[in-house]
Amino acid sequence: MICASACKMNFKNLREYLAWLYYQYLLITGIYVLEPWEKSIFNSILFSAIAMVIYTSYVFVPIHVRLALEFFSGLFGGQPESTMALMN
């Protein structure tokens, strides 16, 4: 939806496109009507929250994914192994 209408708008360069995206962000969240210092407060809170999310996912998500894979392979892969061992 954003891309389709953006194509119709004839952006001359990337900077204009980014400015339009920022404008859409202002309109959708309602920040457009606020005074500049309120906009800065909201932007800094949102930016820090997103930064924390990115940092956490960068640091912890691979560890959790590896642990989860080990856990599930232990569940399914471990059973046939033990029964085979028992039979043998």
Add this chain to the structure above:
Amino acid sequence: MVFIDDLCIGVTALANETTQGRGFRRARVITLHSRRLIHVPLRIPDFVNNIIQVGGSFNCEMSSRSRLTKMTESSANKLLNGDACNRTINEKKSSKNGFVKSHCLFQQPHKYRRTVEKNQNVTPSSSLYKKPFVESFEETPLLVAVLTYMGYGILTIFGYLRDFLRHWNIEKCHVAQEREEQKDFVPLYQDFENFYTRNLYMRIRDNWNRPICSVPGAKIDLVDRVSHNYNWTFEHTGKVVKDVINLGSYNYLGFAENTGACVDASIEVTQKYGVGVGSTRCEMGNMDIHEELEQLVARFLGVESAMTFGMGFATNSMNIPVLTGKGCLILSDELNHASLVLGVRLSGSTIRVFKHNNMQSLEKMLRDAIVHGQPRTHRPWKKILIVVEGIYSMEGSIVRLPEIIALKKRYKAYLYLDEAHSIGALGPNGRGVVDYFDLDSKDVDIMMGTFTKSFGASGGYIGGKKELIDYLRHHSHSALYATSMPPPVVQQIITSMKIIMGEDGTTLGADRIRQLSENTTYFRRKLHDMGFIIYGNDHSPVVPMMLYMPAKIGAFGREMLKRNIGTVVVGFPATPIIESRARFCLSALHTREMLDTALQAISEVGELLQLKYSRHQQPHPSLEWTSEDSQLQD
């Protein structure tokens, strides 16, 4: 006035409901009466219907006597009407939420997918409507609704932050506040409307109350103003923004002008009578031009007699209390104007609100009212008055007048029709919504309207039977206490009405009416094709376009003004909180070029702000527009 036959119709209604397990004793009473009245709708003679006075309630004995003597008067027409609407109205009982859908098309797919559009095409009761009645109120897209609520949530949080800062005097408070001594009392400014005003309305306030410095015709001049403290105070820069295309004024037939026949006549009359009247209508303020105007209005509307008042708001709010009182029931539409709501509340009658333009809801309320009577005593209601408007200006919808008249005749209620926006703007002869549906104006008991919108003047009128108007002349608060209409305004209305009726010898009136309907069709179709969500009937000159998000309200108004187009944007509390909109009012003076410029700008702003929410199929731009354009030229 609810006679015994109404009670018995109500009792027959109870008969239909006995399967729900009502008392056995009542069932026996039902069989006694139902045989006599079920197929013969009684016709109350006219003279009894005319007199709307707060008399004593009619008791059963007297009515049964009149019933026996008048039983022979059941005319074939009434029978046919009664049966026709009985059939059509009963058919629609099956639909769940009360919308008049076309039966075969919508029942099946409704189960499988969420309907995108609530298209109200009236096919079953086509005997009442002579031309197709197409209204659409497209549903809010879910994502847009969620984002709108999120936007309001964020703004509410910042509102609380600002209120906190104001309370602790960290920032200067520009708003009204209670005095120190009153701080321990119940707070005056804590309800949501005040919170909303302080924290959202003030921030985008530059879109409203813009000062004008020219005649509000098709183009208008605005005073340039600037604010240095975020809209708390404004200053005029001294410049004037010239030739802004005016899509906000109620100027449907273009009589708001400063040259022409109307203006010359008004100047003459001012030189003869002066400007002020200096008295009320009852004392010394009744001039011969007022009498001439009233006869003209009565002739224009097709009623016996009419009366005019100086202010349209006062016409509604001061005259409804005169017509009804305690012991009467008023059924008022959900979206009625503030003047009607005020008048209805001042009257002291019981008020029941039915869903907007929903005939099932209205009929159910009428039946309930007749069956159960007044709340505790169960006496019959003295009068039942249905209050509706011709065109609802926030929705752009037209009232379903044929169905209401059929209902009113069947259940013996009275109808009050407020044609503030529709008089002059609808109908092939410009005579309003009654003309649009090709009905008899004698069916509407009280026809009210204003001269503000289509006649370029101010004031209101009420038309109806002669006894009603004579009663109003003596008892209306507006006639007794308010100053009567100034002579230049009266002459403006007389001249413009004669032009619309064609009595001045030119075809100017007919041309303007035709131009307005062409503009309406063109503008609505183009906006619809561009992909905006437009509410309302296809023939109404009021076009609401949905914006939804709070920031887009302010952005739309400002961007349109940058492109030299003046629009009106509306938010809470005039509309529901997520359904904010921009409202365009078309005029007969808008030329095709002006509309094209406006449409081009609206499309640009729509792309910029991402307002094209509509989810129906959009036609291919190059092919469809040219072919449809050529059809319109014929």
